[in-house]
Amino acid sequence: MPKISVIIPTYNRSRLLRGTLTALADQRTSADVFEVIVADDGSTDDTRQTVEDFTDRLRLRYHFQEDLGFRAAAARNAGARLARGEILAFVDSGILPGPDFVAGHLAAHREPGPPRAVIGYTYGFRPDHPTPGLEGILQTHTPEEVVRDYGADPEFQDSRHSLFATARFYLARTALPWQLFWTCNCSVPAEEFWAVGGFDEDFRSWGAEDTELGFRLYRHGLSFEVSREGWAVDTPHPRRSDPDLSDNRSNMLTFLHKHPEPLSELLWAWYSKHLPQLEDTRDWHVRLELPTIRRGANRVRGLDVTAELAHLRDTLPPGTRVAVFGCGGVLPAGFPSAELFDYDETLLQRLPADPTHHAIGIRTVLPDDAVDVVLVTSRLTPLWRRWRTHILAEAHRIGRSVRGPLLEAAEPALGVGG
16 A cells, blocks of 8 residues: 555646656655545546556556536545545645655654644745746756755745744744645645545635645644655746635635634735725734734723623614624623624623624624624724724624724724714
């Protein structure tokens, strides 16, 4: 039985796939140690023939699924179901594994300690800023020669290199290691992969299905590790920049609906920050915002907003649909049934059975115009200066009017209230 199964999803990329299979056929590890599974998402080019050309050089299997749109997650899961290795490695078409790719990933999983998700270092994987001249160099050099000659060039390094380096390539030092788990080059024990349900097939466009899997693996208890030995090189190829960014934003909203919490709101805001109504010129990153939000929750944990809630209760006609951002852990007597949000999860656990949401209010799971009134309480004070624009945009998306003490100074400029 093979020890590791390398799964390659593909769609009409036979030229890139040929490069990947060639690099896998050149592994220094014995061919008996690994198998390769090509999971075809409905290609109409010569992908099947390309696979057949390598059946004498690789332990290789091919799975074809009907083209029903972008279904990379389903293709990867189908490949994983065919896999016999204890370790599942995922690479994309056009990724050129180094000659010790298989050995590197296996070595990482053999290290003592808890099960781990392994992130393979990927040279040239810079979708937003492709390495100049790399495509031509790869036509005359092997991946090993390219890494030997250009591996130290910043324009050739993995786009995650600075994050890896900041943690000295020890991801236990990073707050969100699962965010770096990308299927261009990664591996995970098959048992752990299936324990969390594999890739979520609800993701039907480009982006986020790999980090969402990483999130579930992290919550399941896996550690994350970078393998410099299990490296690969990304072959430059055309990418749909604008549609892919739009898909990524949409998929981050799917992520949020599956995992509603402040972290997911921040991720959505990060991928949406170039939207005109949400643009923020200051640099920020999710891992830097989380501590601020935790400190804010601690700062207002004892803040009683029942007077603000009671005032709203006393001024609303019966039947008014209500949402509260920053509800706290106590409701005044007679407060109507409402959608209750707070970024301090410990307080939400004290509330009755009203719909409660662990959230800030940057982006919620409610649909447009879900309620008549949104109350933003003073519990949002620690976050107001930083996230006011986002919170107000979301409050007006889900509610017909927005109220609260924090809005009074902003009313003339922002046109809020009601």
